[in-house]
Amino acid sequence: MRYVAKKKDKITKKDPKKELSGWIDYKNRVNNNEKKRVSASLTKLQAERRHALLTRLGFIILFSLCCILALGYYVSPKANVASVQVKGAPELNSKQVVKTVNISPENKIVFCLLKGKEYNKQLSDAFPEIEKVQVGVKNTNHLILTIKERPVIGYIHEGTGYRKILATGKVGSQVIDKNKIDKNKPLFIGYNQKVSLSEDIKVYASLPQHIRDQVKMLSGETRRPTQIVLVMKDNNIVIGNLSTIKSKIQYYDKIKSQLKEPSVIDFEIGAYSRPLTQAEKVKLGLT
CATH class of the missing domain: 3.40.50.10960 (Rossmann fold)
Known part of the structure; x- marks a missing residue:
């Protein structure tokens, strides 16, 4: 019997330096990506904080301006009652109606508008024919009392x-x-x-x-x-x-x-x- 010798297996050798270099490159790429993501997150966070700060600052400025304007209006003559018109009750004496609710030029328009229920009670008690009173304003400081009479x-x-x-x-x-x-x-x-x-x-x-x-x-x-x-x-x-x-x-x-x-x-x-x-x-x- 003849013996045939097997061909010797081929052995491939790998360069350790080359393998290590590839691993290092991979880790560097991963680290760079992580740094980019962290940097992007920080940039976004800073933008959000800046936007929130500007929003709060804008609100404070707007609120301050409104307060200044309101205060300026309140101390100006425009905030006082310039005249009172009584509508809806031609038989009633307008001066008597105004006197009953004690409205004068020193009164502030805004406070008069808030006294609708009080005026309604005072006038309906004084004048049985009055069922309801609505308080309105015209041209900033001209008060209007609209009266609804009973049937x-x-x-x-x-x-x-x-x-x-x-x-x-x-x-x-x-x-x-x-x-x-x-x-x-x-x-x-x-x-x-x-x-x-x-x-x-x-x-x-x-x-x-x-x-x-x-x-x-x-x-x-x-x-x-x-x-x-x-x-x-x-x-x-x-x-x-x-x-x-x-x-x-x-x-x-x-x-x-x-x-x-x-x-x-x-x-x-x-x-x-x-x-x-x-x-x-x-x-x-x-x-």
């Missing part, structure tokens, strides 16, 4: 004029001329006692709207305290009891359609009608 259900004669009767049952504070009253609202005449007037106002306000629209006058000259007298726009007179008139008045339209002349319609006990006498027509001014 009016009628008028009561007093002296040479009339006072408003409000939906609240109260009587207005001002006496107004006859030519300024709403002709569609009824007149309350002949009332000498506040109690009877108050009761009649409550009863009238409780009547259906289509009936209230037909009432021209309520008379306080009754035979009994429990009696109520309504003079209608068609010149009929309705007499009733305070406690039952609301339920019986619903028959008024049906009854009046059967009448041929102005009549008295009595709802106190049952319901019946009769023509007005001449004396009654004269007394109520229907002639």
Whole structure:
């Protein structure tokens, strides 16, 4: 048997210096990248801090300027009330309204604007016809009081004029001329006692709207305290009891359609009608 000798394996030798040099280069590259990342992070952090500092500084400067401007305005004449205008209540005396809330040229506009609720209470207490007051300003220092009045259900004669009767049952504070009253609202005449007037106002306000629209006058000259007298726009007179008139008045339209002349319609006990006498027509001014 022949023996064949194997070819001797080839042995590759590596240079240690070359291997070490490659490792060193790799580590240097890694370190350089780390340094770049750290440097970038520091630069970004510095930029953020600089931006935050500038923002705070800008806010402080802006706030300081606002304070200076506000202080300058406060000490200037522009901050004081130059005039007061009362709107929405032509019958009320504007000077009396302003005096009630004690507004003067020494008052600061900004403080007046903050006193809306206080003014509202003071004026509604002093003037029953006032329901709400809004405080506004025009041209920097001209104060405006806008008044909303309570609904009016009628008028009561007093002296040479009339006072408003409000939906609240109260009587207005001002006496107004006859030519300024709403002709569609009824007149309350002949009332000498506040109690009877108050009761009649409550009863009238409780009547259906289509009936209230037909009432021209309520008379306080009754035979009994429990009696109520309504003079209608068609010149009929309705007499009733305070406690039952609301339920019986619903028959008024049906009854009046059967009448041929102005009549008295009595709802106190049952319901019946009769023509007005001449004396009654004269007394109520229907002639």
